[in-house]
Amino acid sequence: MVDLSQIDKNQKAFIKTIHAQHSLKKRLQSLGLSAGQEVQVVETSLQKNTIKIALGFSSVALRLDEAKTVEVELAS
Amino acid sequence: MKKITIALVGQPNVGKSHLANAISGSNLKIGNFAGVTVEKATAKLRTDDYAIEFIDLPGLYSLEDFSADEKVTKEFLKKGDYDLIVNVLDSTNLERNLMLTTELLELNKKIVLALNMDDEAVKEGININAQNMSKILSVPCIRVSSKTKYNIETLVDTIIDVHEKALIPSKLIYGSEVEDQLQTIARFLEEKHFTIEGLSYRQIAVGLLWQKREIYAIVHEHPLYVELQPILNNALGHVYMYCQCDEIDEVIHRQHAAFAKGLCTEVLSVSKIKAQSVTQKIDAVLIHKFLGLPIFVFLMWALFQLTFTLGQFPMDWIESGFGWLGETLGETIDNEALKSLIVDGIIAGVGSVLMFLPNIIILFLGIALLETTGYMSRAAFLLDGFFHKFGLHGKSFVPLVTGFGCSVPAYMAARTLKNKKDRLLTMFIIGFMSCGARLPVYVLFAGAFFDESIAGNVLFAIYIFGAILGLIAAKILRVTAFKGEDEPFVMEMPKYRLPSLKLLWFMVYSKSVLYLKKAGTFILLASMLIWFISSYPKNDVIEEEYGAKIEALQATQETQATDKEALTAQKDDTAQAQETAPSDDKVASAEADKEAPVADPKESAEEGTSVEDQIAALENEKHEKIMEQTYLGMAGKAVEPFFAPLGFDWKMGVATLSGLAAKEVIVSTLGVLYALGDEVSEDDASLRDIIKENISFASAMAFIVFVMVYLPCLAATAVFYKEAESLKHTVLLVLFTFATAWVLAFITYRVLLLFA
Numbered sequence: 001m002v003d004l005s006q007i008d009k010n011q012k013a014f015i016k017t018i019h020a021q022h023s024l025k026k027r028l029q030s031l032g033l034s035a036g037q038e039v040q041v042v043e044t045s046l047q048k049n050t051i052k053i054a055l056g057f058s059s060v061a062l063r064l065d066e067a068k069t070v071e072v073e074l075a076s
Numbered sequence: 077m078k079k080i081t082i083a084l085v086g087q088p089n090v091g092k093s094h095l096a097n098a099i100s101g102s103n104l105k106i107g108n109f110a111g112v113t114v115e116k117a118t119a120k121l122r123t124d125d126y127a128i129e130f131i132d133l134p135g136l137y138s139l140e141d142f143s144a145d146e147k148v149t150k151e152f153l154k155k156g157d158y159d160l161i162v163n164v165l166d167s168t169n170l171e172r173n174l175m176l177t178t179e180l181l182e183l184n185k186k187i188v189l190a191l192n193m194d195d196e197a198v199k200e201g202i203n204i205n206a207q208n209m210s211k212i213l214s215v216p217c218i219r220v221s222s223k224t225k226y227n228i229e230t231l232v233d234t235i236i237d238v239h240e241k242a243l244i245p246s247k248l249i250y251g252s253e254v255e256d257q258l259q260t261i262a263r264f265l266e267e268k269h270f271t272i273e274g275l276s277y278r279q280i281a282v283g284l285l286w287q288k289r290e291i292y293a294i295v296h297e298h299p300l301y302v303e304l305q306p307i308l309n310n311a312l313g314h315v316y317m318y319c320q321c322d323e324i325d326e327v328i329h330r331q332h333a334a335f336a337k338g339l340c341t342e343v344l345s346v347s348k349i350k351a352q353s354v355t356q357k358i359d360a361v362l363i364h365k366f367l368g369l370p371i372f373v374f375l376m377w378a379l380f381q382l383t384f385t386l387g388q389f390p391m392d393w394i395e396s397g398f399g400w401l402g403e404t405l406g407e408t409i410d411n412e413a414l415k416s417l418i419v420d421g422i423i424a425g426v427g428s429v430l431m432f433l434p435n436i437i438i439l440f441l442g443i444a445l446l447e448t449t450g451y452m453s454r455a456a457f458l459l460d461g462f463f464h465k466f467g468l469h470g471k472s473f474v475p476l477v478t479g480f481g482c483s484v485p486a487y488m489a490a491r492t493l494k495n496k497k498d499r500l501l502t503m504f505i506i507g508f509m510s511c512g513a514r515l516p517v518y519v520l521f522a523g524a525f526f527d528e529s530i531a532g533n534v535l536f537a538i539y540i541f542g543a544i545l546g547l548i549a550a551k552i553l554r555v556t557a558f559k560g561e562d563e564p565f566v567m568e569m570p571k572y573r574l575p576s577l578k579l580l581w582f583m584v585y586s587k588s589v590l591y592l593k594k595a596g597t598f599i600l601l602a603s604m605l606i607w608f609i610s611s612y613p614k615n616d617v618i619e620e621e622y623g624a625k626i627e628a629l630q631a632t633q634e635t636q637a638t639d640k641e642a643l644t645a646q647k648d649d650t651a652q653a654q655e656t657a658p659s660d661d662k663v664a665s666a667e668a669d670k671e672a673p674v675a676d677p678k679e680s681a682e683e684g685t686s687v688e689d690q691i692a693a694l695e696n697e698k699h700e701k702i703m704e705q706t707y708l709g710m711a712g713k714a715v716e717p718f719f720a721p722l723g724f725d726w727k728m729g730v731a732t733l734s735g736l737a738a739k740e741v742i743v744s745t746l747g748v749l750y751a752l753g754d755e756v757s758e759d760d761a762s763l764r765d766i767i768k769e770n771i772s773f774a775s776a777m778a779f780i781v782f783v784m785v786y787l788p789c790l791a792a793t794a795v796f797y798k799e800a801e802s803l804k805h806t807v808l809l810v811l812f813t814f815a816t817a818w819v820l821a822f823i824t825y826r827v828l829l830l831f832a
């Protein structure tokens with residue numbers, strides 16, 4: 001299983017499932033992280049604690065802990 | 077005149093506040109960060125027939141209660157008193173914005189969709205067919221731009237139109253399988269004539285299938301429920317099977333997502349693909365791994381430098397202006413008490429606060445820029461890792477920065493934090509971020525004790541030091557009082573947007589007006605009160621006693637002066653005598669000559685100044701004694717033991733206490749107290765010089781530290797209580813801040829004494 005915390009910067013991927021607990025999952029979904037959505041890690045903080053991802057028309061920042069709950073599939 | 081109340085609802089940063097502003101021209105607070113609008117702000121507009129009131133609700137991503145400020149909006153939408161919803165959407169991010177719209181449509185209220193940011197959408201080649209969209213949803217959809225005011229009037233007309241007509245149910249269509257099940261349920265309800273007021277059969281069916289509590293509560297009471305239950309179970313089973321998922325929330329989400337996607341393909345066309353490339357490019361620098369933090373620190377440093385250096389010029393003008401005003405007005409007033417009230421009380425007090433208006437304006441402008449450009453969330457991103465180590469959250473950054481302006485909105489801004497413990501912890505720390513009202517104290521003391529060239533840096537250091545103390549305090553509180561799980565960090569990074577000048581003007585203007593109002597009312601009253609309790613009761617005995625002593629001294633001075641005159645007269649005689657003296661006496665008399673002029677005047681000069689000094693000292697002593705006899709003096713004496721270990725004299729002690737009312741009052745109190753004590757040597761010395769003369773360096777630094785940490789003003793504490801909803805925590809806040817302030821000031825004072 002590959003999750004969002006593992007993919008390289010600028011590597012494109014598609015979201016498969018979100019394994020977060022209920023309220024966090026809802027939040028991620030309403031920020032646009034839904035199954036099938038294309039995502040890309042565009043920026044990481046110094047110690048890679050926090051990452052910025054781009055999806056569609058918006059971008060979202062999250063911690064690595066949260067990124068681990070998002071299962072993705074690398075785009076070929 | 078009829079009234080229409082409108083709830084402005086939309087995701088954060090879609091321009092709700094800007095829209096309200098564009099429609100009504102009012103000065104709402106606008107920001108580019110999730111949760112900047114934390115109170116329900118209202119704006120008013122009058123048309124020919126209607127008075128329209130807009131309620132600018134905090135932005136929310138969905139009707140799920142994620143954070144406290146989203147709850148405010150949801151509660152209002154469910155229970156609040158309003159006529160229709162204006163759902164504001166960001167046209168450049170339509171699909172995601174529509175997710176909220178689908179939830180709003182299920183509320184069965186009158187609704188109008190405002191497709192905002194049309195100017196930006198057009199530039200990015202995004203075209204939305206609003207007519208088609210209105211038809212599909214059977215809800216009016218209008219393309220608007222708050223920035224260019226495009227279609228604003230049409231929007232207002234549509235609002236009135238929708239308000240006048242009866243509610244037309246919106247057409248939110250789900251997948252065919254779900255629609256089939258809804259029809260089955262609706263048909264059953266219709267056969268049994270089961271109605272709920274204001275809802276159609278289909279709407280009740282939706283409520284039942286989505287397992288909405290409110291609907292269940294009603295249906296469950298009804299005998300019909302026995303028959304209904306198997307039908308519902310069957311329907312749910314079908315839906316779960318169809319969606320291959322057995323969680324109703326997930327099913328709802330997928331249905332909504334599918335609808336939003338479907339609608340977008342119908343109405344949205346993109347002619348050129350240029351997805352937020354500018355924002356990405358700026359972010360590549362501003363939140364760069366290595367550059368990001370230094371840039372952030374530099375920007376903050378620049379802000380404080382500007383605050384000090386740019387603010388300096390108008391500050392000097394204002395100060396000398398008030399000095400002049402005091403003198404000229406003072407001359408025209410005969411009554412001593414009235415003169416003292418106006419010059420030493422009102423003008424000295426209010427003037428010393430107004431003087432800092434330029435600094436305040438610059439600081440607020442800086443914070444407004446942070447908010448509106450979108451940089452605030454970048455700062456949260458940059459600082460999250462660092463904050464996390466201290467048990468704080470990246471999002472804590474917003475309330476903390478707001479705290480540099482004023483603690484009151486900062487406490488409210490803490491609502492964006494979901495977790496109660498994180499929220500309380502952040503609120504405890506807000507006090508360490510020195511608010512704008514403390515700025516005058518710092519500017520005054522930094523100006524008095526440091527060279528002008530480094531005063532700006534000192535100011536920056538004070539703020540940084542406060543912030544670092546806050547972080548340490550956070551860590552301590554985190555491992556003691558607020559143990560608990562971390563809140564997840566997920567945050568939208570909005571696009572960078574150039575705020576319009578008008579918007580900035582509004583934000584800074586409204587805050588400055590507030591500051592002026594405070595100076596004109598509250599601080600005026602406080603100055604008068606401080607003046608009164610520091611002037612009365614008058615003590616004639618002391619005045620007479622010292623009057624007599626001083627007179628006696630003056631008398632001796634006069635006799636000395638006459639002696640001196642006699643001496644010079646004598647000298648003149650000798651000089652004349654010398655001229656006519658025989659030449660063989662010349663050497664001797666020259667020697668005498670040399671001695672006389674050197675020795676005599678020196679001696680007499682020494683005596684003269686010492687008498688003057690004595691008089692000045694007596695005058696000061698007199699003022700001290702008189703002041704000590706006043707109500708304020710008594711209060712000061714009472715608190716003196718508490719402040720003495722920190723090196724504060726009683727005046728500083730009193731100023732500190734008066735600062736509880738509002739931090740600006742500290743400076744006005746010092747202004748009044750030292751102006752009163754300075755009546756005699758009125759050689760237009762500014763407050764800054766007086767402070768420098770009267771307070772030692774160590775005491776001054778201890779004072780700064782104390783002011784930096786101790787309890788925010790009473791108003792802020794009241795808001796804290798309201799937001800925390802806990803008396804225990806409020807008491808804890810009071811004790812915690814006072815204890816910390818005292819201990820730190822004590823350490824500062826003692827350490828500095830060692831070096832001095």
Ligand SMILES: Nc1nc2c(ncn2[C@@H]2O[C@H](COP(=O)(O)OP(=O)(O)O)[C@@H](O)[C@H]2O)c(=O)[nH]1
Nearest residue numbers: 088089090091092093094106107193221222223
């Ligand atoms: N280009 C453009 N910018 C806008 C428009 N409306 C708002 N903005 C900007 O978007 C940012 C967020 O607006 P704001 O009113 O704070 O959003 P809110 O969170 O929904 O209240 C601000 O910088 C506004 O200047 C618009 O119609 N066009």
Ligand SMILES: [Mg+2]
Nearest residue numbers: 093106107113
């Ligand atoms: Mg707003």
